Amino acid sequence: MEASAILLFCSFLSANLTISTAVDTLNATQLLKDANPESPLNGSSAILKLTKQGILILQIHNGSTIWRSNTSRPPGNPSATLLDSGNLVVKDENESNDPENFLWQSFDYPCDTLLEGTKLGRNLVTGLDRCLSSWKTPDDPSPGNFTYRLDISGFPEFVLRDSSVIRFRPGPWNGIRFSGTPELKPNKFFTVSVVINEKEVYGTYVLHDSSVLSRMVLTHDGLWERQTWTDGTQSWRVFVTVQMDPCDSYAQCGAYGSCNATDLKCGCLKGFVPKSQNVRDTDNRSYGYVRRTPLKCKSDGFLKYSNVKLPDSRRSWFNYSMNLDECKNLCARNCSCTAYSNLDIRNGGSECMLWFVDLIDIQQFSANGQDLYVRMVASELELETFVPKSSFSAKDQKEGLELPSFDLAETVLATDNFSLKNKLGQGGVLKDGREIAVKRSGGGLDEFKNEVIHIAKLQHRNLVKLLGYETQIKLLDWPTRYNIINGIARGLLYLHQDSRQRIIHRDLKAGNVLLDDEMNPKISDFGLARSFGEKETEANTNKVVGTYGYMAPEYAIDGLYSIKSDVFSYGVLVLEIITGKHNRGFCHPDHHLNLLGHAWRLFGEGKSMELVASTIRGTCIPS
Numbered sequence: 001m002e003a004s005a006i007l008l009f010c011s012f013l014s015a016n017l018t019i020s021t022a023v024d025t026l027n028a029t030q031l032l033k034d035a036n037p038e039s040p041l042n043g044s045s046a047i048l049k050l051t052k053q054g055i056l057i058l059q060i061h062n063g064s065t066i067w068r069s070n071t072s073r074p075p076g077n078p079s080a081t082l083l084d085s086g087n088l089v090v091k092d093e094n095e096s097n098d099p100e101n102f103l104w105q106s107f108d109y110p111c112d113t114l115l116e117g118t119k120l121g122r123n124l125v126t127g128l129d130r131c132l133s134s135w136k137t138p139d140d141p142s143p144g145n146f147t148y149r150l151d152i153s154g155f156p157e158f159v160l161r162d163s164s165v166i167r168f169r170p171g172p173w174n175g176i177r178f179s180g181t182p183e184l185k186p187n188k189f190f191t192v193s194v195v196i197n198e199k200e201v202y203g204t205y206v207l208h209d210s211s212v213l214s215r216m217v218l219t220h221d222g223l224w225e226r227q228t229w230t231d232g233t234q235s236w237r238v239f240v241t242v243q244m245d246p247c248d249s250y251a252q253c254g255a256y257g258s259c260n261a262t263d264l265k266c267g268c269l270k271g272f273v274p275k276s277q278n279v280r281d282t283d284n285r286s287y288g289y290v291r292r293t294p295l296k297c298k299s300d301g302f303l304k305y306s307n308v309k310l311p312d313s314r315r316s317w318f319n320y321s322m323n324l325d326e327c328k329n330l331c332a333r334n335c336s337c338t339a340y341s342n343l344d345i346r347n348g349g350s351e352c353m354l355w356f357v358d359l360i361d362i363q364q365f366s367a368n369g370q371d372l373y374v375r376m377v378a379s380e381l382e383l384e385t386f387v388p389k390s391s392f393s394a395k396d397q398k399e400g401l402e403l404p405s406f407d408l409a410e411t412v413l414a415t416d417n418f419s420l421k422n423k424l425g426q427g428g429v430l431k432d433g434r435e436i437a438v439k440r441s442g443g444g445l446d447e448f449k450n451e452v453i454h455i456a457k458l459q460h461r462n463l464v465k466l467l468g469y470e471t472q473i474k475l476l477d478w479p480t481r482y483n484i485i486n487g488i489a490r491g492l493l494y495l496h497q498d499s500r501q502r503i504i505h506r507d508l509k510a511g512n513v514l515l516d517d518e519m520n521p522k523i524s525d526f527g528l529a530r531s532f533g534e535k536e537t538e539a540n541t542n543k544v545v546g547t548y549g550y551m552a553p554e555y556a557i558d559g560l561y562s563i564k565s566d567v568f569s570y571g572v573l574v575l576e577i578i579t580g581k582h583n584r585g586f587c588h589p590d591h592h593l594n595l596l597g598h599a600w601r602l603f604g605e606g607k608s609m610e611l612v613a614s615t616i617r618g619t620c621i622p623s
């Protein structure tokens with residue numbers, strides 16, 4: 001108990017206590033003798049006493065008070081008790097040890113030490129701010145320059161400061177751990193938790209093994225440590241220091257920088273370039289990265305980073321009832337929103353956090369980090385489309401065609417003079433190192449312009465951004481095929497319903513679904529696409545274009561098309577993916593039906609499962 005007694009009295013006493021009677025309770029007629037850290041006492045002539053009003057008073061030899069506690073309400077018969085937890089509490093003598101009854105408790109003034117059960121943070125009702133401050137030196141307990149405090153200006157976040165300069169932040173709490181402490185895993189010794197409600201915001205921990213004495217300490221040199229008591233040496237031993245490496249130094253890599261926790265090197269987020277060329281000559285804090293291409297606001301998209309420590313959230317905005325999609329929409333709508341993420345990562349993620357400032361203090365972990373979605377100008381995200389400038393008239397520009405255009409010389413260089421090896425599926429590399437995919441347009445200029453205009457306006461993970469290779473459907477297992485089917489559906493839903501302009505693709509077919517290296521489908525080829533106003537849903541055309549086998553009958557015959565035409569094509573595609581056979585050119589020994597007729601017939605006979613490709617029949621889920 002000696003050990004915890006030292007801790008407890010840290011807020012007003014130091015070691016070598018002599019209590020007038022050998023008990024753990026002090027009443028209003030008793031005294032406790034000796035020292036104090038904040039204004040160190042001279043000699044051993046000081047006394048601690050409890051007044052009838054329930055106020056603890058520390059007096060020196062001549063009777064002047066050098067420290068006093070406070071109380072929230074007048075007590076009946078006050079007493080001060082040192083609980084086994086290390087908490088010194090003042091309460092009515094006949095009251096139980098329920099914190100509700102405490103008139104004052106030393107746990108509200110934790111000094112440099114967080115004991116089990118101490119709440120570090122705010123009581124939003126009383127305004128009480130429980131924070132830690134370091135000792136000045138290892139043997140001078142008066143307050144040093146380091147503080148560890150909960151900042152509630154944005155999403156609540158702990159911040160370690162050296163005077164006013166931020167040195168470290170563990171990152172926002174994500175339901176499991178602090179975002180910047182991937183090593184904090186569930187363990188058998190202790191559980192850390194953060195409580196956020198209308199009345200209180202605080203961090204705390206419980207110990208699971210009562211035989212192990214453990215505490216968290218803000219050391220005189222600004223380290224945030226867990227220490228355990230070693231009986232053998234009768235001393236505290238460092239169990240873990242929360243700041244593990246240089247990446248944990250606040251803003252180590254500057255704005256939009258990301259510190260790689262594996263090799264401890266600074267890097268920048270994609271699409272950013274160093275602010276200053278002589279980064280080594282400048283102070284870390286002023287250095288950082290800036291966007292290569294400024295944001296455009298309305299057409300911007302988001303780039304996902306996985307396994308990161310979320311940036312400084314002191315000036316963030318959050319909402320507990322929004323999901324990730326709502327979060328994204330909100331961020332997309334506000335031009336000053338720079339990033340968004342889930343707050344709680346449990347159960348696949350929930351809740352929403354938005355940033356409106358430069359992103360600072362990001363770390364890249366190899367595991368156990370969080371997903372962060374950073375706002376990027378569309379051109380950094382999308383397929384780079386190489387268009388000799390002259391092909392687009394002023395009219396096209398007025399129609400909202402905001403494209404990065406490239407001059408012929410650069411295009412020639414990037415594509416090795418339009419070499420076939422750089423065409424769709426192979427790609428090339430731009431001067432600045434960006435990898436690109438190139439499409440050589442076979443159609444006329446109108447069709448080409450049409451495609452460019454549509455592709456530039458669309459942003460969706462299941463619409464082409466990076467062109468991959470064409471599908472080799474026969475080799476794919478059922479989960480992959482299912483994922484492809486879903487992805488196409490999502491891409492189509494976006495075109496039909498969720499994009500700013502309703503778009504009918506008109507040429508959805510296997511050849512226009514490209515797969516990236518993770519087998520995610522990307523709908524491509526917007527050469528025949530048509531835009532619609534929000535209320536329009538169908539139209540007529542004299543020139544029927546598309547691909548046989550995928551065209552809906554009313555379109556092929558009457559030129560009538562609507563989003564339903566795409567749905568028809570989608571249905572054909574789904575059947576092709578399931579069967580591994582093409583609709584056109586399908587032949588069956590028993591009849592002359594095409595794939596659709598065959599499917600319909602089997603369905604009528606209740607034998608739909610026969611349709612499924614034999615290679616996946618064993619692994620797919622019939623329902």
Ligand SMILES: *[C@@H]1O[C@H](CO)[C@@H](O)[C@H](O)[C@H]1NC(C)=O
Nearest residue numbers: 021026027028029030077093
């Ligand atoms: C304080 O405690 C002492 C020792 O237990 C006892 O003798 C005394 O009566 C108590 N005084 C009051 C006011 O309770």
Ligand SMILES: *[C@@H]1O[C@H](CO)[C@@H](O)[C@H](O)[C@H]1NC(C)=O
Nearest residue numbers: 038039040041042043044060
């Ligand atoms: C403590 O007492 C000594 C002598 O008793 C004196 O020299 C010293 O100045 C005192 N210090 C303080 C802080 O009062």
Ligand SMILES: *[C@@H]1O[C@H](CO)[C@@H](O)[C@H](O)[C@H]1NC(C)=O
Nearest residue numbers: 042060061062063064065066
């Ligand atoms: C008591 O002593 C302290 C310093 O030891 C001094 O600052 C204070 O004025 C003294 N108070 C009285 C009432 O003498």
Ligand SMILES: *[C@@H]1O[C@H](CO)[C@@H](O)[C@H](O)[C@H]1NC(C)=O
Nearest residue numbers: 067068069070071072073126
């Ligand atoms: C004690 O608390 C009261 C109200 O809670 C407050 O007005 C007063 O300033 C406090 N006194 C001290 C010395 O902290």
Ligand SMILES: *[C@@H]1O[C@H](CO)[C@@H](O)[C@H](O)[C@H]1NC(C)=O
Nearest residue numbers: 075076077092093094095096
């Ligand atoms: C505690 O004692 C006071 C009188 O000193 C009395 O008013 C109060 O009801 C008592 N509380 C309990 C819980 O017994």
Ligand SMILES: *[C@@H]1O[C@H](CO)[C@@H](O)[C@H](O)[C@H]1NC(C)=O
Nearest residue numbers: 135136137144145162163220
């Ligand atoms: C605290 O900060 C002040 C001002 O920066 C400095 O003079 C002092 O040495 C620092 N104290 C410690 C214990 O480092």
Ligand SMILES: *[C@@H]1O[C@H](CO)[C@@H](O)[C@H](O)[C@H]1NC(C)=O
Nearest residue numbers: 260261262263264265267364
């Ligand atoms: C971080 O560093 C490791 C080791 O050098 C490297 O393998 C990894 O790709 C780096 N991560 C990023 C995002 O650069």
Ligand SMILES: *[C@@H]1O[C@H](CO)[C@@H](O)[C@H](O)[C@H]1NC(C)=O
Nearest residue numbers: 252253265266279280283284
């Ligand atoms: C930041 O500054 C510290 C000390 O000034 C230095 O040790 C560290 O290497 C710097 N970091 C980078 C990424 O330049």
Ligand SMILES: *[C@@H]1O[C@H](CO)[C@@H](O)[C@H](O)[C@H]1NC(C)=O
Nearest residue numbers: 318319320321322323326352
């Ligand atoms: C949080 O989001 C929900 C659901 O979108 C909304 O109803 C609520 O008003 C939002 N709260 C704030 C403070 O914006």
Ligand SMILES: *[C@@H]1O[C@H](CO)[C@@H](O)[C@H](O)[C@H]1NC(C)=O
Nearest residue numbers: 317333334335336337355356
């Ligand atoms: C964008 O968000 C900022 C910060 O919350 C707010 O001040 C501003 O009014 C918002 N702008 C719009 C257009 O909603």
Ligand SMILES: *[C@@H]1O[C@H](CO)[C@@H](O)[C@H](O)[C@H]1NC(C)=O
Nearest residue numbers: 408409412413416417418419
């Ligand atoms: C590119 O190819 C064209 C036609 O083959 C040729 O005339 C031209 O000189 C080539 N340009 C370069 C830079 O190689």
